[in-house]
Amino acid sequence: MQPALWQQLDQAAAGIGQMRAGRSLTAWLPTVAPRLRPGVQALSFHVARHLGQALALRRLLAQRHLQEPVDALLCTTLALLAGEPAMYPAFTVVDQAVEAARRNPRTRAAAGLLNACLRRYLRERAALDAAVQGDPQAQWNHPVWWIEMLRRDHPEHWQLPLRAAGQHAPLVLRVNRQRASVPQVLARFEAAGLPAARLGGDAVELLAPQPVQAIPGFAEGHVSVQSAAAQRAAPLLLAGLKTPAPRVLDACAAPGGKTAHLLEINPAAQVTALDSDAARMVRVRENLARLGLQAHCVVADATAPAGWWDARAFDAILLDAPCSASGIVCRHPDIRWLRRENDIVQLAARQDALLAALWPLVKPGGRLLYCTCSVFRAEGAQRADSFLRRNSDAALLPSPGHLLPALWPRGEPVGDNDAYDDGFFFALLEKIPSFPSPS
Numbered sequence: 001m002q003p004a005l006w007q008q009l010d011q012a013a014a015g016i017g018q019m020r021a022g023r024s025l026t027a028w029l030p031t032v033a034p035r036l037r038p039g040v041q042a043l044s045f046h047v048a049r050h051l052g053q054a055l056a057l058r059r060l061l062a063q064r065h066l067q068e069p070v071d072a073l074l075c076t077t078l079a080l081l082a083g084e085p086a087m088y089p090a091f092t093v094v095d096q097a098v099e100a101a102r103r104n105p106r107t108r109a110a111a112g113l114l115n116a117c118l119r120r121y122l123r124e125r126a127a128l129d130a131a132v133q134g135d136p137q138a139q140w141n142h143p144v145w146w147i148e149m150l151r152r153d154h155p156e157h158w159q160l161p162l163r164a165a166g167q168h169a170p171l172v173l174r175v176n177r178q179r180a181s182v183p184q185v186l187a188r189f190e191a192a193g194l195p196a197a198r199l200g201g202d203a204v205e206l207l208a209p210q211p212v213q214a215i216p217g218f219a220e221g222h223v224s225v226q227s228a229a230a231q232r233a234a235p236l237l238l239a240g241l242k243t244p245a246p247r248v249l250d251a252c253a254a255p256g257g258k259t260a261h262l263l264e265i266n267p268a269a270q271v272t273a274l275d276s277d278a279a280r281m282v283r284v285r286e287n288l289a290r291l292g293l294q295a296h297c298v299v300a301d302a303t304a305p306a307g308w309w310d311a312r313a314f315d316a317i318l319l320d321a322p323c324s325a326s327g328i329v330c331r332h333p334d335i336r337w338l339r340r341e342n343d344i345v346q347l348a349a350r351q352d353a354l355l356a357a358l359w360p361l362v363k364p365g366g367r368l369l370y371c372t373c374s375v376f377r378a379e380g381a382q383r384a385d386s387f388l389r390r391n392s393d394a395a396l397l398p399s400p401g402h403l404l405p406a407l408w409p410r411g412e413p414v415g416d417n418d419a420y421d422d423g424f425f426f427a428l429l430e431k432i433p434s435f436p437s438p439s
């Protein structure tokens, strides 16, 4: 039996409260009872996509400061009422939100106030929606600092990632070349009645979303879930390498999407997959096992190679650095509310430290691909520029630079790039071999 909407609303509001206290919805959702979880995820993600609107409406509707469980329930309900497309009829949402307030001892006393605010919103909706339109946080459903950073960083295209962040993420798969071809996978999907489309390279979009485990060929390692933008990394790094069995380091590897892609393209590559997070490294091992691939897996800090490096230089290093994840907001709609502007400065310092520590490990003539799933220049082009200024033995090879997420299915190209499902940055760096000085 479907759980009642009021129960899901109560839980979704709890999740939004947690999110506002700094916890990611992805980390919090496993604490929700399994029978409620799918509905609560759908509601809380929808709320995160429309929270800017809800906060502005709440300021107009509630004259006084509300305590957290009540405020979270009010904002959750307003986001559901105001956010389009609507998930439920408006009167059902209001009725069930008041029921949720009554049933929860922490919100019971405020059920009347909640009812009054919500019914006023339904009566005066047009005027209230118009009144919040001038507020950029309400219009774009992102914090103002984020909108301003995008405006500065991408003056011609700043609205694209904001619009893309309002949509549901497409389900894009990577075909494991070692086990299947793209036409074989498409034929299997067609036979199963699942519409799918080739996106280029190893990428296929499944047009009817499925639970991952139910995707034909997933358990046998024929396909993995990975965005089309993320699938740019491995071929870019491997393309120009001259050795047939290159030594490759994936320095921030977990959960292993790009490690696996490297090995699917070149199973002879000797890949070291390194990550500082032991729990996430378990997922690298599981993914490689499912796909029938092998890497040397190491749990260690990439900025301290003395602890794990055998002093043999690498032909290629992939540095998919920790970042704000501002390019994958359509998959994780809470990210925009979890990040603070100051985080970007701190992340940039970590990215510089990783680049500085790993560069000495690259062979002369070898390559390092620096990438982040961020749309901010401070984590992309600015890091690469600053690295190139400080390292005269580094040269930038032709690289995609910033990919911007756009409305899906793909629209017009953005600058020199196609529009992508995720935002990413790629800079491919080559270590210039040193020439012996003339005697």
Ligand SMILES: C[S@@+](CC[C@H](N)C(=O)[O-])C[C@H]1O[C@@H](n2cnc3c(N)ncnc32)[C@H](O)[C@@H]1O
Pocket (backbone or CB within 6 Å): 251, 252, 253, 254, 255, 256, 257, 258, 259, 274, 275, 276, 277, 280, 300, 301, 302, 303, 320, 321, 322, 323
């Ligand atoms: C963007 S994720 C990597 C995603 C991965 N490349 C993939 O495609 O599946 C960044 C990873 O960097 C790891 N990390 C952060 N700081 C690190 C460090 N100093 N040394 C090693 N790994 C680190 C995090 O644990 C996280 O798993």
